[in-house]
């Protein structure tokens with residue numbers, strides 16, 4: 001099987017032209033698991049694939065990661081083939097925050113009769129979960145407040161950090177098997193996000209060589225990051241992934 005990571009957007013929250021940070025893991029050329037649902041990200045997703053995602057993981061609930069949810073609710077709820085079917089994997093600590101951000105508005109439909117989550121199949125997840133027969137792992141990132149932002153690992157294949165400051169000790173474990181590391185990184189860091197000087201200081205060369213950077217502020221910043229010798233994702237760009245290390249299902 002061929003595995004790919006395709007970026008729908010690579011920009012920081014204010015870099016609308018670069019799209020909201022979002023990507024999709026593809027298997028054999030078909031979308032397999034989307035990561036986050038920003039407004040521009042969802043638009044780019046639909047423009048590329050032509051239909052809503054088959055499944056989704058949510059890293060955290062800043063609006064550039066979840067602002068597409070109301071549109072996705074409408075798309076899924078009013079399609080009988082989709083209503084309540086799309087697995088939506090949400091770290092259990094993120095779930096109450098996601099509910100308040102996107103689902104707590106009174107009366108999901110003006111005419112009544114619908115709950116927001118009726119459109120989705122919500123799966124609260126802990127340290128790991130199964131999707132389509134494959135085990136994925138969840139790790140905590142460092143973004144604003146403990147236990148509010150998480151990354152996703154497809155073992156041996158991909159570590160997606162989500163928004164984060166550097167987390168070398170976490171990635172030593174969560175990206176310790178040759179994974180491609182899709183990492184938050186702008187030209188200048190701040191208390192919320194990683195800057196390139198942070199990354200170069202905190203991470204060993206072997207890990208840096210596996211990084212693909214996203215979440216930067218402008219095309220010029222992306223070029224400046226490339227000029228320093230780093231791989232930097234462009235909107236729509238796809239990266240080949242190694243075959244995941246599959247876990248056998250536990251004996252029952």
Ligand SMILES: [Zn+2]
Pocket residue numbers: 060062143163
């Ligand atoms: Zn964020």
